[in-house]
Amino acid sequence: MSTWARRNRKALLLLPVAAITAVLASSSRIEDYWWTKGLHDGTKADASGVVHFSDAYDDGYLTYPIEASIALKAVEPVTTIQSHLGKPEPVTAPDGAMVWRVGLRFEADPDTALSGCKIAIVDADGTRYDAEPRQFESRGSTPIHTCVPDETPGPQATVGSTAAPKVAEGEAPRPPAYDTVVYVVTPVGVKPRAVRVWWFPPKYAELPVEDAASRG
Amino acid sequence: MRWPVPRRAQLGTGALVIAALSLGQVLVEHLPSHQRAGRAFEREIAIGQTVQLRTGSLTVTGVDGARSVKPAQGDRVVSPGLVLVVRFDFTPSVPETTITYGELRDADERVTTVSLFGVRSVITCPRPPVGITTHCTALVEAAPSALAGAQLALGPSAIDPRFDDMAVADLDITEREVKEWKDRAEPLDVPAPAVAGMS
Numbered sequence: 578m579s580t581w582a583r584r585n586r587k588a589l590l591l592l593p594v595a596a597i598t599a600v601l602a603s604s605s606r607i608e609d610y611w612w613t614k615g616l617h618d619g620t621k622a623d624a625s626g627v628v629h630f631s632d633a634y635d636d637g638y639l640t641y642p643i644e645a646s647i648a649l650k651a652v653e654p655v656t657t658i659q660s661h662l663g664k665p666e667p668v669t670a671p672d673g674a675m676v677w678r679v680g681l682r683f684e685a686d687p688d689t690a691l692s693g694c695k696i697a698i699v700d701a702d703g704t705r706y707d708a709e710p711r712q713f714e715s716r717g718s719t720p721i722h723t724c725v726p727d728e729t730p731g732p733q734a735t736v737g738s739t740a741a742p743k744v745a746e747g748e749a750p751r752p753p754a755y756d757t758v759v760y761v762v763t764p765v766g767v768k769p770r771a772v773r774v775w776w777f778p779p780k781y782a783e784l785p786v787e788d789a790a791s792r793g
Numbered sequence: 794m795r796w797p798v799p800r801r802a803q804l805g806t807g808a809l810v811i812a813a814l815s816l817g818q819v820l821v822e823h824l825p826s827h828q829r830a831g832r833a834f835e836r837e838i839a840i841g842q843t844v845q846l847r848t849g850s851l852t853v854t855g856v857d858g859a860r861s862v863k864p865a866q867g868d869r870v871v872s873p874g875l876v877l878v879v880r881f882d883f884t885p886s887v888p889e890t891t892i893t894y895g896e897l898r899d900a901d902e903r904v905t906t907v908s909l910f911g912v913r914s915v916i917t918c919p920r921p922p923v924g925i926t927t928h929c930t931a932l933v934e935a936a937p938s939a940l941a942g943a944q945l946a947l948g949p950s951a952i953d954p955r956f957d958d959m960a961v962a963d964l965d966i967t968e969r970e971v972k973e974w975k976d977r978a979e980p981l982d983v984p985a986p987a988v989a990g991m992s
Contacts, residue, residue: 669991673989712921714992
């Protein structure tokens with residue numbers, strides 16, 4: 578080792594650390610433009626297929642937990658949806674598309690606010706197909722909420738208020754366990770690999786689609 | 794007076810500082826300017842060609858124009874110039890996206906912005922499921938004199954068109970077509986944009 582290198586070896590050893598620190602110090606945009614804008618922090622299902630999901634709403638003024646155990650009941654293609662009277666009504670999907678019925682089972686404290694989640698089917702390539710209203714047409718009965726029962730949605734936050742979420746006046750409390758249904762449109766030929774449930778990115782629950790659950 | 798004589802190590806340090814400053818200067822000169830670095834990624838296409846953008850594939854399917862257009866949804870637009878009607882198809886490859894922003898770049902290098910939020914110049918492109926095609930239209934009010942040779946850039950973000958792909962379509966408009974459109978007596982009907990197979 579030369580005299581110069583020996584004399585400066587401490588600084589030379591610290592140089593990579595300084596370089597890495599400099600890069601990390603200028604990486605705030607990764608948080609702002611990437612990490613919080615997408616689904617990057619998944620919670621996998623346990624051996625019984627249940628995801629014990631935990632997240633929180635926090636806008637700096639109001640904070641409340643989002644905690645639920647979520648299981649996938651079924652993922653199946655549909656061509657009709659039952660009306661309120663029990664009559665099967667045909668489904669019209671866009672050209673080259675099909676409609677899937679996703680059934681989910683939730684177990685959660687009735688005092689936990691769970692409204693406002695989003696649900697998607699993910700295929701083997703990782704392409705995400707979000708459940709969105711008005712992507713197909715049917716006179717059948719489609720739910721308003723995706724992660725809570727329409728009749729008993731439980732506590733809900735008031736937009737613009739810092740008050741804790743509460744159950745609307747005259748509404749019954751949400752049961753501790755319940756099923757929900759949501760419809761997802763994908764191109765024909767898509768094989769669902771998983772169903773994702775999330776409230777606020779980057780956290781999401783990933784429920785694998787077993788062969789038994791999918792009749793696609 | 795005796796001038797201080799630098800030692801070899803001091804000379805070396807000075808040389809390293811000058812080398813670092815020179816390298817910085819070279820980098821500044823060769824890296825794109827802020828204006829260029831912050832621009833959209835532009836993909837040039839012709840009418841009928843399909844281009845793959847980060848958010849999906851886009852094909853400009855037709856161009857028409859008139860002094861007066863009657864959209865199936867919305868009010869009739871009458872212009873002292875021309876209203877350009879550009880039809881295009883978009884098939885998203887990522888969720889929650891569609892085409893919401895455009896720029897008509899005419900032969901006089903004027904830029905007319907057109908977006909989802911526009912009133913007389915407006916893009917209508919219903920958001921389809923991933924992998925499904927939606928039929929869209931862009932209505933752009935423009936000066937007829939510079940339409941021959943105009944291009945239309947189309948992208949996904951009306952809030953900030955930079956930092957993403959934009960398709961730049963050569964509209965292939967001729968002087969003869971501009972004259973025909975100006976002379977058109979009846980309002981031009983514009984079908985309602987819709988996801989393919991949906992009303």
